[in-house]
Amino acid sequence: MQFKQSLIVLALLSTITACGGGSSDSGTVQPPNGGGGTTTPTVGTTGVITGFGSVIVNGVHYSTTSTTVSTDDKDSGAETDLAVGMVVDVSGTLSADGSTGTASSIKYSAHVEGPISLIDLATKQITVLGQVIDFDDLTVFEGITADTLKINDRVEISGYYKNPGQFYASRIELDSKPAQLLKVYGAVAELNTVAQTFKVGPQLVDYSKARLDDFGSQQLANGQTVKVKGSTVDAASKALVATEIDLKTKPTTNPDKLRTEGTVANVVADTSFELNGVKLLLTANTAFENGTKAELINGALVKVQASNSTDGWKADKVVFIKAVVSKVEGKVTAVNTTDKTFTVGTETYLVTPQTVLKDDSSRKVRFFELSSLAVNDYVEVVGFKNPQGSLVALKVERENGASADGYIELKGLPTEVAADSFTLFGKKVTVDSNTVYLNGRRVLTQQAFFTLLKTTTVVEVKATAAGNDLLATRLKIESAGSNDGAVETEFKGSVSEKGADFIVVGGKKVLLTANTKLRIGKKRDYTVEGFLTDVKVADRVEVEGTVDAATSNINARSVSVEREND
Incomplete structure (x- = not known):
């Protein structure tokens, strides 16, 4: 099981409605006009589905008896087309206490869909059609896990927009649909009307053969937020050949209630703040959960419930999202x-x-x-x-049970810290000569690590069972106490070049030495010369090692080539 970074640093970043210069089709970003006060208040919400038995979004259980459900693939879908981890737009009504509601419509649209070209396990990122996708402990995986991700796996991503070409994934699903489309979502940039191309993040798009949907009288323009669909990437230009481009525009709905989540911006002390471009007013009645008003600072991660008023959106409740401990x-x-x-x-x-x-x-x-x-x-x-x-x-x-690879992953506050062991959740965690020690991504010695480890320090453990104890293969803390040590890296990619003592993977030069553990398929203990003879350009490999601070080359500790028949 891959050692996961369990901080929710980006788990609830700006919703996709903040993308680029455009807007999504969510109803949650409209300015209020004082509408409200109805017996059954209307609501617009964008959030992650956390469960069913109704559809649960932002803590509200929405009845779906008469709900119109639509997805990328179905204009007329059903609740069974939805899944935990999907980010959806919900329109409907709320009960008086706000705990339940009735959804009139639920819309789901995948944000990125295509083959994985790079997997960076150290930073918890994958690259799909040029879009960098962050994931963490809260990401829901379907049909795949973080540790079984492979290059060229086709995946469907649902989540939140961060920056052009970068998203946080609330859900990563192995794409097993027969008609496998390629999809990217974002703002149009570098539009070239002569070549009939533009970019979404770093991905070049050829729209010469595309049908434009929902543009009306508008022409394609820089800054518009679009969903691009296609089925091929041109081998020479690497452009996604678009078959359809959908323009995402703001709806005209203006609900009584707002439910949204993201990162706080533009705080005016005791007065207001912004979330996903929406100004939210603080009042004497604003409630705070899992934190206090003093913690409402720029960059704080929150979920918000708000009400429509003549003065604007008034924040009823602010729920702080805390780091995983x-x-x-x-x-x-x-x-x-x-x-x-x-x-x-x-x-x-x-x-x-x-x-x-x-x-x-x-x-x-x-x-x-x-x-x-x-x-x-x-x-x-x-x-x-x-x-x-x-x-x-x-x-x-x-x-069904423990991971098939035999690894156990834990995170928490240790007790009984010694020079070579500690206790976590009642289990003694021991180390040996193969244990890797990390402070963030910095590699430490055993002595340096245990000097920093305190009973107040959250520690992440990847281990295997050793009798009644756990034997750690990797230990990680996040401490400001040391910036020494090389930067750890671990990633998967395809070999694009090989030399006398190196290979190039994902644009990174990977240096091989006599100390590098080399494997191709089931065959282990290669020499560098033998490995470079057998490895092929386009082979899929996994690399572990450290980054050379001067050259940015990778000093490989181990390199494994995926070969199904070897």
Whole structure:
């Protein structure tokens, strides 16, 4: 199992409505006109689906009895076309207490779809059609996992826009549809009407044969937000050959209530702030959850509930999204549906309406909720501590059992810290000569690592079982105490060149030495000369090593070539 970076640094960044110079088809960004006060308030929301049994978005359970559902592939879809982790736009009405609602429409549109060209496991990023996709512990994977991602796998990405050509993935799905399209979403840039090309992020698009949809009397122009669809990439120019270009425009709806999530900007102390381009007013009645008003600063990650008024959008509640401090996998030892908690080992987690719940076991329960859990179920959980000191589950996934590769991943606060071991969740974690020690991406010595490790330091562990203990293959902390050491890297890509003592992968020169562990398929213990003889241009490889600070070359610790028949 790949060692995952469990901080939600980007998990709730600007929604796709903030993309480029245009807007999406979400109804949540319209300025208010004082409409509101209806008995059954209308609502516009953009957010991640966290569960079913209704459709749950931003903590609200929306009834879908008479809902119009549409997706990229179906104008008239069904609730079963939706899945946990998808970012959707919901229009409908809310109950008086705001906990339930009725959805009149739910729209889903994938943000990127195509083959993976680069996998950077150190930074938790993949590249698809030139778009850089960030993922983390909250990302939902379907049909694939972070550690089984492969070059040329075709994936569908749902998530949030960050910058031109860069997204955060709330969901990564292995694309198994028979008609496999290529899709990119973003702002038109570098439009060339003579060559009939433009760019979305770094991806060149050839629109000479494309049908333009929803443009009306408008012409294609820089700054417009578009969804580009095609089926091929030109071998010579590397341009995505578009068959359809959809213009994304603002709707005219203006709901009574707003539900949105993202990163705070333009804070005016005690007065207002902005989220996804929407100005939100603070009042004496604004409630704060998982934090205080003092923590509402530029860059803070929040979910917001707001009401329409003649003065503008008034923030009713601001929910702070905290960093993951606990990650555990194992068997459930207790479930308490009254307290809305469950226990794994020594850790008890609170389940809230915001918790992502997904059943990845062979049971595949769609309406998966706390009451679906039973003692001895195997789960993977990530969470954070609220101001009251309780562990709150951010994501719960039920599995059939431990990962097939034998690795166990944990994250939390250690106890009984010694010079070569510590305890985490009641398990002793030991080390050996093969253990890699990291501070961020900086490689440390064992002594330097354990000098920085305190009982107040969150530590990430990748380990294997060793009797009743765990033997760590990799340990990671985030500490300001040291900037020494080489930068660790781990990535997957295709070989584009090879030389006397190197290969080039994803534009990176990978240096091979007698100490580099080299493998092709099932064959191990290659010499550098033998490896370079057998490795081929276009081979898919995984590289682990460190980055040379002076040259940016990779000093490879290990290189593995994927060969299905070797």
